[in-house]
Amino acid sequence: MSQPTLDSTLSALEAQLAFLSLALKTGAVDDMAVQAQAFQSLAVEANALLAPWKPLGPHLREADAARLRVLGAGLAQVREQMLRRQALVEQALHMVVPAMYTPVYAAAAGPYGSGAKSSGRFQGFSA
Numbered sequence: 001m002s003q004p005t006l007d008s009t010l011s012a013l014e015a016q017l018a019f020l021s022l023a024l025k026t027g028a029v030d031d032m033a034v035q036a037q038a039f040q041s042l043a044v045e046a047n048a049l050l051a052p053w054k055p056l057g058p059h060l061r062e063a064d065a066a067r068l069r070v071l072g073a074g075l076a077q078v079r080e081q082m083l084r085r086q087a088l089v090e091q092a093l094h095m096v097v098p099a100m101y102t103p104v105y106a107a108a109a110g111p112y113g114s115g116a117k118s119s120g121r122f123q124g125f126s127a
Contacts, residue, residue, distance in 0.1 A: 009046045010067050017074050018040050024081045 009066055022034040043045070053059040 004045065004049060006064060009042070009049055010071070013039070013042050013046060013071055014074075017046060017071065017078065021074070021081070024078060024085065027085075031087055032084070087111065 016035065016039045020032070020039050023035045059105040
């Protein structure tokens, strides 16, 4: 088996990122998991390929550095899309199954919130 080159690895990463973005746009949950796993394995492979050249600055051509920057920006966009989808799924879950929702703060006792809580320090004044 031939050794992967940087160009072929970057091309594979770009293609896999495009597949992952497409799976996110279509909403195919099973496909998203498969594409994310494939992208992760390619990223590990790229990291192993680039490990001997670290720091990368002096070793990369300008075109390869630009491709890496575009990949990083694309990955940030995919991450934002995933976070948005996660928020939508959580909101839908809270609407469908309200028992799954645990509030962060205590429920208010009245229309204006709960009353003041005594610390127990000055329980009574005597004159």
